[in-house]
Amino acid sequence: MWLLLITALLAPHLGSAGRNMWLIKERVQRSRELRLEKHLWENWKALPAEGKGDWVVPKEGLFPQPLDHFNRRNNGTFQQRYWVNAGLWEQQRGPVFLFIGGEGALTPYSVLAGEHVDLARKYRALLVSLEHRYYGASINPDGLSDQNIQLLSSQQALADLATFHEFIKQQYALTRNNRWICFGGSYPGSLSAWFRLKFPHLVFAAVASSAPVRAQLDFTGYNEEYMDGMELPCVDNSHRNVLEQLRSTEVKPFGVGVRQWYYQTCGEFGYYQTCEDKGCPFSRWLTLRSQVNICAQVFGIDPGSVQAGVNFTNDYYGADHPASSRIIFVNDGTTLRDPSEVTSQESAPRMYVANLARVCPPIH
C-alpha cells in the first residue's frame, strides 16, 4: 500500500525523457532510480510482517531560502524542497544523515533507499535530503533567466545546506547528541566533501562517492564508463538544437537541469568531455573549444574566463587535497579512501556523465 503510494508519487519523475541531447544523463538517473526502487521493494519484502508498519511515507516540504547568501541588499528568497524520513530515527542520540541533491530533481528515494538508508536503519538515523538550488522544484519561475541564474553556484549551494541544517535542527529539536553525517555521489559527492570542509562545525563526517573534487576543463576519457550496457538513443544533436535547448529558460520540475548544469560547468567546473579520439561514440563537433564557446554563446561567459573559474574552484576547495578530516571518498562503490590519499586520478568521477548523446547517423 505504501509502496503503491510511493510509486504513484514517483510516476512523473520516471516519465519519458523527451528527445534531447541529455537523454544519456536522464537515462542514467532513471536507471539509478529503477535500481533504488527494486532495492526498496526487496527490503520491504524482507521485513517481518510487524516491521512493515515502520515504513513511513517520507515528508516533502518547502522552506524559504535566501536567494543570495553573500549580498545583504538582496533580500529575495526561493522555496527550496526537502524530504524527511523520521521512521528509523532514535530521537535522543540518533544521528542525522543528510543526502545532498545535485544537478537534477530530487525524489523521495533520497530518503528511502540507498546505502545511506541501509546505514540509517542500523544507526537509527533521521534521514533528510535537500534538493539543490535551481534544480527540480527548488527554483523560482524566473530563476533561469540570464540575470537570475548567476545565483547558481556550489558556494551558494553549500550556504543553503548550512541554512537547512539550522532549519531541521529547530524543526526536530535536535541537540549536540544528534550528529550530522552528509552523503552524496558525483557532483553532490563533491558538495558532501566540501560541506564538511567549509562547515566542519555543522557536520561530523562526510561520505563522498565518485566525487570529482578537482575541477578540470577537459575530462576526456570518462565517457566509456557510462556506455556500458546502455542503449543509446539517436537524437538530434545539431549545434543549433543544442544552443536552443541551453537557451531555454523554461522551468521543468523533473529530471536533469540541462541549462543549469551547463552554466555550472562554464562558471565553476569545466568537466567537458571531448570526442577527438577515434573510439568516441559522440558527435565529432564536440571539441573542447566548441564546448567552451557555448559558454559565450549561451551565457556570455568569455571562453578565457572558463579556465579561470576552474582554477578558482580548485583554489577555493583545495582540489584533490582538501584540508579537512573525516571525509570518506568512495570510488566504484568499494574503495574507501582517506582524503590524504586522493590523487587526481582517483578523484576523477567514475561516473561523470557524458554530456551529449550519440548522433545517428554519424555526422561527417
Ligand SMILES: *[C@@H]1O[C@H](CO)[C@@H](O)[C@H](O)[C@H]1NC(C)=O
Ligand atoms: C526587501 O527589500 C526591499 C527594498 O529593497 C523592501 O522594500 C522590502 O520590504 C524588503 N523585504 C523584506 C521581507 O524585508
Ligand SMILES: *[C@@H]1O[C@H](CO)[C@@H](O)[C@H](O)[C@H]1NC(C)=O
Ligand atoms: C590555471 O591554472 C593553471 C595551472 O595551475 C595555470 O597554468 C593557468 O595559467 C591558470 N589559468 C588561468 C586562466 O588562471
